[in-house]
Amino acid sequence: MKSLQMERLTRAAFAPFGDVIELDGARHFPINGATTERYHDLAHVDVIEQGGRPLVNLFRAQPRALPVEITMMERHPLGSQAFIPLRAGRYLVVVAPAGEFDPARMRAFWTDAWQGVNYAKGVWHHPLLALDQLSDFIVVDRGGDAPNCDELQLAEPWRLAFEPSVELIG
Template sequence: MTFNNLPIAPLTPDAFAPYGDVIEVSGQARHFTINDGNTERYHDLAHIDPGPNGKAIVSIFRGLPRQLPFTVSMMERHPQGSQAFMPLSGHPYLVVVAPAGAAPTLDSLRVFLCQSTQGVNYRTGVWHHPLLALDQASDFLVIDRSGPGENCDVVNLSPPGIINAAD
């Protein structure tokens, strides 16, 4: 079986825009002071979409660490709502994404290295790989959809791709 290398890019709002939102404290985010000058609020950082008849829920996912090189052999999407991940454990992690629509191909995959201060919000229907914690088990605050109907499609990639350690 042939494996195709998937390059890793740094996570930036512009590079990730086709797939969703980057959730982070930055000068680019709308922010203002609240609580009698004691708190800086970074406002409305992600479009949370619970879809029709859904509700937004908050969970914590604990991801076991993945070792590089890592084989990407499947992808999933949530056709009825967005899914946001915010790291809680202070460790970098990877995201693998492909545009919403038809099942992804290796050519459509993008891999991003996310810093421990950056979260992601996958738009409704965006293909992504399940959680890819690095180094050690990591907790993530997750905001996604609960409600009626199936909300997880899974496809296998053939051939698979491989993520090598960053140079």
């Protein structure tokens, strides 16, 4: 079985695949008489191709046990897809660049607490990989009549590998 090394999720590392949705480093300013802080424009929502419209959904992810094996990937060729956790919780992200799927170009990330992700249009990704507990996510993606989900089974499974200093195992 092939191994895929996990990386910490950062804006720079994830930029080829979309946006990291987090408050650190985000543009923000006070609103509503300075009673609220607005964190502005956290992700590029791209859903209007072929008459699409934005959808706001809640996804409830069952926790996965470690070790995790990756056997399939999916993509949304007509729109982006953002995942915003509703509470701090560990989850994993596995992606590959848009275009023809190349397993050698897959990357895997572990998230910090409140980080969300926005997969750019056409980026290959694994479905939610929540750890530890039932996890709810607000998901912003594309609605419309045109089909917008391609799935593929990998020729062989990949196992996610963790550096010893990463305390995800346990």
